[in-house]
Amino acid sequence: MILFPAIDLKEGKCVRLQQGDMARATIFNHDPAQQAGLFESQGFRYLHIVDLDGAFAGKPVNGEAVDRILESVAMPVQLGGGIRDMATVEGWLSKGVTRVILGTAAVRDPEFVKNAAMHHPGRVAVGLDARDGRVAVQGWAESSDLEALELAKRFEDVGVAAIIYTDIARDGLLKGLNLEATIALAEGVSIPVIASGGLASLDDVRALLEPRAAGLEGAITGRALYDGRLDARAALSLIAGLPL
Template sequence: MKIFPAIDIKDKKCVRLVKGDFDNKTEYKMSPVKQAGKYKEHGFKNLHIVDLDGALTGETVNQDIIKDIIAKFDLRVEIGGGIRNLDNIQKYIDAGVDKVILGSAAIKDKNFLKEACEKFPNKIALGLDAKDGYLSVSGWKESSNQLTLDYLKEVNDYGVSRLIYTDINRDGMKQSPNFDETLKVAELSNCPVVISGGVSSIDDIKQAKNLKNIEGIIVGKAIYDGDIKLEELVKEDA
């Protein structure tokens, strides 16, 4: 199973939000580039990056930082946050990104998701961020009134190469992921699923390994707060 250490970028710093709340954030001293270097040094191969400025503005605000990380460290990067048109997807792919995560734009416009999957085969990941079974959009500030599983059924044949499922109520809370809901998504999904939100310990990682159709797991706040040691975590990375 792939381990995706996370870097969330806001105002050129590494931050972590609680339940996606921009008013409830922790800033960390390490720069995103140095943090990526630390992950590389420990032997991680994959990296999950969210451009939080992009999520708020709909622009690729921190593209230079992401380009820098890819150029320096040869990590397989998946990037999300405010990617709302084909040009921005192209920019990231040209920069060497492994997967581009579409969230709000794909939920609001299924045709955009379909077009992106057709134009960029094997490069599009779908980010489904859910709260109480319903998808949230626009930096989690609004509910889409769409049930996660209903939406997934509609887009399941579009050719998405990876699905990232986040339970917003667990994100940044370190209360373990919502394995029950993730399992429902993984059972339905035509592509492999990455678990996101709430990882609190190595036990969560080990539990995730036993689930079907799970490609990997994203770990963020538990790393920054020291609950999970990188030396311990990298041993679970396959």
């Protein structure tokens, strides 16, 4: 079980949104590289980054901030937001990003996603962000007619490393993960699934360690870490099976 601390980038700063609304952003750190270093020093072993501005623009916007993060930490990094063509995929991978996350492209250009995954096996993840069960695109600004499981099944057996499933209704609100929907998705595909959206406390981490969630690769945590509701040491100790 991997717990991914999240860094969401808006105008070069580390922020958290509520339900994906750019107008409801809270700045938690003006120096994302410093934040990444802190997460690494706390013992996290995989970092999750989203270029929020890039997700809306359809191209990388916070590249400078990502570059600084990559220079500041040794742990692997997965990155999403505004990655819509092969040149961008290969550019990030060559800079040291461990795997890229393709979200909007998964809906609008699935052949590109399949091609990227086949050319870079294990280094392309698919981001499925759902609102009321339907996949949203363009930085969550638009909803599609596709259900998450329907879309996920399109990427079986092409080398996709993981599916990151986010419940938009819970994201940034600390209401707890939507484990039922996430586990159902994991049971429907052979691709590893990562839970995202709403992780609020150690109770959520405990739920991730229950047998019913054994099929999940991990979960992403954001606001709960930043505002102190989730203690990093306690969470990582719980996952490692160490006494709290």
